Amino acid sequence: MQPHIHPLGDQGLLLDWGNRLDPGIAQQVQACWQRLQALHLPGVLDLVPAYSSLALLFDLDYLLKNYPQELPYALVKSWVEPVLVASSTHALATSSRNLDIPVCFEVPHALDLAELAAQKRLSPAAFIQQYCQTRYQVYMIGFLPGFAYLGTLDDLLATPRKTTPRSAIPAGSVGIAGAQTGIYPLDSPGGWQIIGRCPWRLFTPANDPPVRLQMGDWVQFYPISSSEFMAQNEHPGT
C-alpha cells in the first residue's frame, strides 16, 4: 500500500498510510523509515515514524541554498517516492530486537492493578499472566523522551485512560491506555492505568542513544518481586 504524501507547512512532509492501527502498515512504516535513515538525504533533519505515518522534517535554509530552483517540498518528495516503491516490495530488511523487560507488579508500584483486575473479573495474578504472555511491538516513540507506545494489548486487558490524570507518576511505571501499553521514562503527570513498575531507566541522557527502546523493537514483560526490583532499580532517588 502506497502512502499519501502531503506537506507539513514549509518544514517537511508527511507520509500517511491512513488512520489505521495495523501491524502490516506499521511494518511498512518501519521499513520505509529505515531505508530513509540509511539514505541520509541532504537537508533532512528528522524522521519521525508513528503508527501509520512518517513525518520528514527538512532544513528549509539548506534546501533553498543548495537547490534554489526547486520548491523544497516537491524536491524532497521526488527523493522519497522511489524509496516507497522499494519498501513496499521488500518487506522487512531489518533487524528487529527482542527485549525481555522486568516489571514489578506489587504494591506500591501497581497503583491500578487491583481495580483493573476486579473490573475484568480476573485475579491480579491472572491479569499479570495474561499481560506477560504477549510479545508487544514498539509502534512509536513520543510524548516524552523514550516513551514507547507498545501494542497490541489483548482485548480482555484493554482499558481506557483514567478520567482524571495523576499529577505525578514515577519513572518506570508501566501503564495501559486503550489497547496500548507503555513505560513512563521520566517522572511525569499522566492518565495511563498503572499496573507495575520497571526498574530500568528507559531514558539516560548521557548514553548514546539516550533511549533504551526503539521503533520496531519487540518487548515481552516478565514479573519480578519487590526485592528483585530493589536489586535491579536504576531510578535515582528511590
Next chain:
Amino acid sequence: MSILVLNKGLQTTVQDLGRTGYAHFGINRAGAMDPLALQVGNFLVGNPGGTVALEMCFPAPTLLFLAPALIALSGADFGAQIEGQNLPFHTPIWVDAGMELHFRYKQAGQYAYLSIQGGLDIPPWLNSRSTNLKAQWGGWQGRALLKGDVLPLAKSWPERIGRGLTIAKYHTLLREFYAPETPIRFVPGQHYPQLLPESRKALHAQAWRISNASDRMGYRLEGEGLTLSSNESLLSAGLTRGSIQLPPAGQPIVLMADHQTTGGYPLLGQVIQADWARLAQLGPGRSFYLQAVELAEAVSLYAEQGMFLRRLRAGCALGRLDRANTESKQRGIVFQIIFWVPARPFLGRGGQRPGARFPF
C-alpha cells in the same frame, strides 16, 4: 570569565537554534522561541547565528558580568539598563567586568535574547546547547537559571579592558518582520478541509487571543470555537513547530519550541517559519488574525528573511562596520542600519581610546 545570576527572572533559559535529529526518540527540538532575534543578536556580536544565548521572559534576570564581554540584546525590549544607562536593543554593547545588567519594564515583545561574543562555555548535548526542560537535560543543567548560577563565557578578554560601557551608535531595524498588524500566516494542513463552512470563516475572520495558559510548549488560542465535519479519533503522528492543533473543545493550539514530538489532534495547518518570530513575540494576552497562504508563498517569505539575515551577517562580519554600510548601500540592501558615528563613540566611563573598533 563568567556571568553571575543575581536574580533569576521568570524563566531564563539557555537556547540555540534547537536539537534536530532526535525526534524519533521523543526528544523535542526546544531552541529559541524567536529564532530570528537569536540570530540577529548573534550576528551583531560577530557570532554564528546559532550560538547559544540567554532567552529571557519578563520579569527578566539581573546579571553581573564578572568579565568584560561584547553583548547584544535582541527580541523583546525589557528596558535594559547598566549603571543607570538605558541600553538599546539590536546594537552591540561593550560591557566591562563588574557591571550589572538589569531590566526595568516590559516595553514590547515576549522573549528577549542576550547574545555574548563567543557564547557560553557549556557542553552540548546531542549537538545542541538548548535547554530541554522536559528531559531536564541540555543547556544549563537542564533547567532555567537560578540565583547564584555562574555561567562561564566561552571567550575571555583581559580582566579589565577599561573602556567602560560602550554602545555602538547603530542598530538594526527589524520592524517589517514584527509588524503586529500583519496576520500570522499558515499553510492549510491535513484536516483543514474538514472545517465546517462557518468554522472556516471564523478561523480567518476573527482575532484570536493568545491565552495566558500559553508557554514554550504551545500558544493556546481563544475565540469562537471551531468544528470539524468528522470527529474520528486519530492515531498519533509526528508533529512540527507551528502546527495548529484543534482539540475537541474547538480552541486551537499553536505548537511552539518545546512541543511534543507526536500528537493525535486534528491539524488545521502549520504556521509558516517566516512568522515564528512574530508569533512568539506577540505572547499571552495579544490577539492576531490567521491567514492561509500557499506553500510557495511561505517559502518565498522565508527566503526573504534568510536573505536579510545573510546580509546582516555579512555586514557585521566585515569588521569595519562603516565600510560595510557603504557597501550594503551600493548593493541596495533594504534594511536600515544606522551606523556608529565615530565623533562620539563612547558613552561610558573614561579611559577609552577614541576610534577603537569593535573587536569582531
